[in-house]
Amino acid sequence: MMDYIIGHINYWLIIAVMMVGMFTLMSRTNMIKKLAGLSIFQTAVILFYVSLGKVEDGTAPIVAEGFSTYSNPLPQVLMLTAIVVGVATTAVGFALVIRIKEAYNTIEEDEIRELDAKS
Amino acid sequence: MSLLVNIVLLSFLVIMAIAVLRIKNLLAMAMLFGLYSLLVAGLFVVLDAPDVAFTEAAVGTGISTVLMLVTIASVRDSHEVENKGRNSSLALLLSVVMGVALMYGIHDIAELGDPTAPAHTQVAARFIESGQAETGVPNLVTAVLASYRGFDTLGEVTVVLTAGLGILLLLLRSEKPRVKGKKKDAG
Numbered sequence A: 001m002m003d004y005i006i007g008h009i010n011y012w013l014i015i016a017v018m019m020v021g022m023f024t025l026m027s028r029t030n031m032i033k034k035l036a037g038l039s040i041f042q043t044a045v046i047l048f049y050v051s052l053g054k055v056e057d058g059t060a061p062i063v064a065e066g067f068s069t070y071s072n073p074l075p076q077v078l079m080l081t082a083i084v085v086g087v088a089t090t091a092v093g094f095a096l097v098i099r100i101k102e103a104y105n106t107i108e109e110d111e112i113r114e115l116d117a118k119s
Numbered sequence B: 001m002s003l004l005v006n007i008v009l010l011s012f013l014v015i016m017a018i019a020v021l022r023i024k025n026l027l028a029m030a031m032l033f034g035l036y037s038l039l040v041a042g043l044f045v046v047l048d049a050p051d052v053a054f055t056e057a058a059v060g061t062g063i064s065t066v067l068m069l070v071t072i073a074s075v076r077d078s079h080e081v082e083n084k085g086r087n088s089s090l091a092l093l094l095s096v097v098m099g100v101a102l103m104y105g106i107h108d109i110a111e112l113g114d115p116t117a118p119a120h121t122q123v124a125a126r127f128i129e130s131g132q133a134e135t136g137v138p139n140l141v142t143a144v145l146a147s148y149r150g151f152d153t154l155g156e157v158t159v160v161l162t163a164g165l166g167i168l169l170l171l172l173r174s175e176k177p178r179v180k181g182k183k184k185d186a187g
Helices: A002-027 A031-052 A073-104 A109-118 B002-022 B026-046 B050-075 B089-105 B123-135 B140-148 B150-171
Strands: none
Touching: A002 A031, A002 B002, A002 B089, A031 A073, A031 B002, A031 B026, A031 B050, A073 A109, A073 B050, A073 B123, A073 B140, A073 B150, B002 B026, B026 B050, B050 B140, B123 B140, B140 B150
16 A cells, blocks of 8 residues: 555646646636646646656666666657647747737636627 | 655645646746746656756746746736636536546556556667667667657657747737727727
8 A cells, every 4th residue: 555655646746736737727717827727737747757757766868887777768758849849839828818918908718708798 | 765855846846836826916926837847847857857857947947937927028917807706616626526537547557666667668678778879879868859759859840830930920910900898998
């Protein structure tokens, strides 16, 4: 039981962070905060993948004399790509927020919905 | 020992995420978000992923926070409106249900750091075994990124280019359509 908890508590905490991000995304009406929640969700997923690549007593995957156990390089490579792509898509989101502010003069989702219902 | 550091950093991470959720001032939220990304970068170092940590520290902590600050500055609206009437219990229920489902889903996943996990014995083992001999790069992350999965990186560049073009088209459009509403300064 103890071994199970020690082996999994990392994943549980990451899932907790992920769900806080998802709750931020769903419950807040401010669009900048929604995007922050989305980013938190995304970094939690990235963290989950990288922690799957960890090997006990391993070292960073850089070949050097005197080391034979390395962490798994594959999840790290995939998540490097995911971080950069994630920031690029978040940047598009922020650009959309700026345009929405110009068009509606608000960044609160429910106010925008009201304005849309009127016009 | 590294597990202890791990758990402390992850608890800070949970606290930081809840702080981002609760704080009303958006400028303070941007700062907290930067701290959150920095903690994530620290966690990557503990998880033996220095390359990912560099990227997270530069891109996540640096560029993301700056983008958020620029957005807050240009919408000139740094306070979140309090929404008393809004009911977020459905969102809370959904998050809790999904969290529990995920925790159930990972119950038979390999434990953290288990060297016999299938993820470490298949393709990754080959990368570690012959990566340096085949590509001449001692850093296996670079070897996989630039050589074995080079097309992935090409696709990433395409996504970044598309995102850049999209941002330019969104922000440089000269005519600005407006929605006339009840607000006196709209339009």
